[in-house]
Amino acid sequence: MLSQDKRLVIAKRIAEELKEGQIVNLGIGIPTLVSEYLDDKEVFLQTENGLLGMGPPPTEENLDIELINAGKEPVTYLKSASFFNSADSFGLIRGGHVDVAVLGILQVDIKGEIANWAVPDQPILGVGGAMDLVTGAKKVIVAATLFAKDGTSKLVKELTYKTSGIRKVDLFVSDYAVFTFTDEGVKVLEMMEDITLDELSKKVGFNLEYAAEFNSSK
Amino acid sequence: MDKVIESSEIRKLFKNGDQILTGGFGLSGTPLTIIDELLETDIKDLTVVSNNLGDLGQGLHKLFMQGKIKKAIGSFFSINREAVIAWSKGELEIDLLPQGTLAEAIRCGGAGIGGFYTKTAVGTELAEGKEERVIDGERYIFEKAIKGDVAIIKAAKADRLGNLVYHTTARNFNPMMATAGNIVIAEVDEIVEVGELDPEYIVTPHAYVDYVIQSKYSKVGSEYVESR
Numbered sequence: 252m253l254s255q256d257k258r259l260v261i262a263k264r265i266a267e268e269l270k271e272g273q274i275v276n277l278g279i280g281i282p283t284l285v286s287e288y289l290d291d292k293e294v295f296l297q298t299e300n301g302l303l304g305m306g307p308p309p310t311e312e313n314l315d316i317e318l319i320n321a322g323k324e325p326v327t328y329l330k331s332a333s334f335f336n337s338a339d340s341f342g343l344i345r346g347g348h349v350d351v352a353v354l355g356i357l358q359v360d361i362k363g364e365i366a367n368w369a370v371p372d373q374p375i376l377g378v379g380g381a382m383d384l385v386t387g388a389k390k391v392i393v394a395a396t397l398f399a400k401d402g403t404s405k406l407v408k409e410l411t412y413k414t415s416g417i418r419k420v421d422l423f424v425s426d427y428a429v430f431t432f433t434d435e436g437v438k439v440l441e442m443m444e445d446i447t448l449d450e451l452s453k454k455v456g457f458n459l460e461y462a463a464e465f466n467s468s469k
Numbered sequence: 470m471d472k473v474i475e476s477s478e479i480r481k482l483f484k485n486g487d488q489i490l491t492g493g494f495g496l497s498g499t500p501l502t503i504i505d506e507l508l509e510t511d512i513k514d515l516t517v518v519s520n521n522l523g524d525l526g527q528g529l530h531k532l533f534m535q536g537k538i539k540k541a542i543g544s545f546f547s548i549n550r551e552a553v554i555a556w557s558k559g560e561l562e563i564d565l566l567p568q569g570t571l572a573e574a575i576r577c578g579g580a581g582i583g584g585f586y587t588k589t590a591v592g593t594e595l596a597e598g599k600e601e602r603v604i605d606g607e608r609y610i611f612e613k614a615i616k617g618d619v620a621i622i623k624a625a626k627a628d629r630l631g632n633l634v635y636h637t638t639a640r641n642f643n644p645m646m647a648t649a650g651n652i653v654i655a656e657v658d659e660i661v662e663v664g665e666l667d668p669e670y671i672v673t674p675h676a677y678v679d680y681v682i683q684s685k686y687s688k689v690g691s692e693y694v695e696s697r
Contacts, residue, residue, distance in 0.1 A: 298638070299568060299569075300494045300497070300638050300641050301494075301638050301640050301641050302637070302638050311690075314690065314691060315637065315688065316496070316497065316688055316690075316691050316692070316693070317497045317498065317636055317637055317638060317639035317688065318497075318637040318638055318639075319494070319495060319497050319638055320638075323494075323495040323497075325691070328637070334635070334637055334638065334640055335640070336572070336640050336641065336642070336643070336644040336645060336672075337494070337520075337568070337569075337571075337572035337641045337642045337645065338569075338572040338573055338575070338576040338644075338645050340569075340572070341568065341569025341572050341573065342573075344569060345569055345587065345588065345589060369594075374547075374553050374556060374557050375547075375565070375594075376545075376546035376547045376549075376552070376553055376556060376563060376565060377544070377545040377546055377547030377548070377565075378544055378545065378565055378566075378567050378568070378595065379544050379545045379567075379568050380544075380567070380568040380569060381567070382567040382569075382589045382590045382593060382595070383567050383568060383569035383570070383589045386588045386589045386590075386591075387569075387588070387589070413593065413594050414592060414593050415593065416588075416589070416590065416591060416592060416593055417591055417592040417608070418588075
């Protein structure tokens with residue numbers, strides 16, 4: 252698959268996880284693409300710069316450069332929308348009022364701890380809302396291709412990049428498989444590619460197991 | 470009472486070494502006219518508290534390029550290449566805070582609260598050196614409140630007394646910063662008479678605001694254009 256196709260497959264699978272009526276925060280990158288696959292499902296998108304009820308990107312006529320999302324891209328708002336200040340917005344996030352946060356990652360370890368803010372060997376001068384979202388959302392789904400450009404697995408035994416917090420994520424949707432994280436660590440929930448568990452284990456570099464609720468029909 | 474003044478009159482309100490709370494997220498809700506006035510002064514060694522340092526060639530980026538900023542406290546500076554370079558050379562101090570921690574610290578600063586415990590950043594590099602405490606079985610770190618000598622903010626409308634309403638996501642950090650500055654200057658798109666704003670919809674009550682100026686910028690397509 253081409254890399255954009257992989258990203259879309261991941262986004263589409265994550266959209267299936269979202270439920271009618273949920274308050275959802277979509278991070279930058281693949282997570283943003285999730286909104287394209289919501290179809291008729293009414294999901295309320297929150298953006299941490301102070302909007303609940305984000306709509307699709309604007310046309311040229313209704314572009315308003317003050318109305319942006321957390322990625323600083325112009326957006327619109329729905330009839331049901333509300334605006335609030337940044338302290339209230341992060342109260343919503345840290346206080347557990349956001350049902351699902353969908354975040355991009357650099358790495359996730361086998362317990363579900365993630366690194367998604369600092370690239371090694373580069374000056375680290377940006378964190379934004381990443382740590383607040385990991386800490387506070389009721390459910391955290393992470394999205395990424397399973398392998399980095401240099402071929403290394405983003406699912407790792409131990410993080411080598413800087414952690415985003417001690418909170419463990421719930422689900423990792425990649426282009427090869429969907430992983431869940433329980434007290435026993437990472438498990439394969441379903442395959443996204445025609446690949447065996449052995450082949451996948453070999454690719455990531457350690458033995459993987461199926462989750463009890465493994466879905467072979469996918 | 471009338472708090473509306475000419476924009477050039479605000480220059481005398483700043484002094485060397487001030488800590489300046491600056492509203493805005495990206496350029497949305499940034500007081501561009503006030504920043505332009507600061508460029509006309511000789512003040513230096515400023516500490517700026519802001520989510521980010523403007524955008525290329527705009528907003529706080531201009532102030533930074535003029536060498537007026539000694540230290541920046543905020544959550545996202547990565548896209549500002551010059552700031553990253555200055556920081557790596559030791560020419561710019563940076564305090565990096567998670568965005569929610571930054572917002573809450575300013576809210577506390579304006580509400581008479583000394584600080585707060587948060588779960589955000591526990592166990593990360595940004596928690597290093599901060600007091601940790603377990604509350605009801607969960608780990609929290611202590612974050613101090615943030616205040617400013619001056620707060621410079623942007624709103625959509627003000628009445629002459631300084632009651633403010635905002636426009637969409639240009640609200641962001643502005644309402645908290647309005648509460649946490651020793652001197653508070655609001656730049657607005659439109660100034661109306663007292664009584665013209667519906668009290669039910671006022672976001673920032675005039676008690677917080679010291680001065681109001683008319684913005685010189687207007688939104689044209691995808692840009693802010695100096696128009697007045």
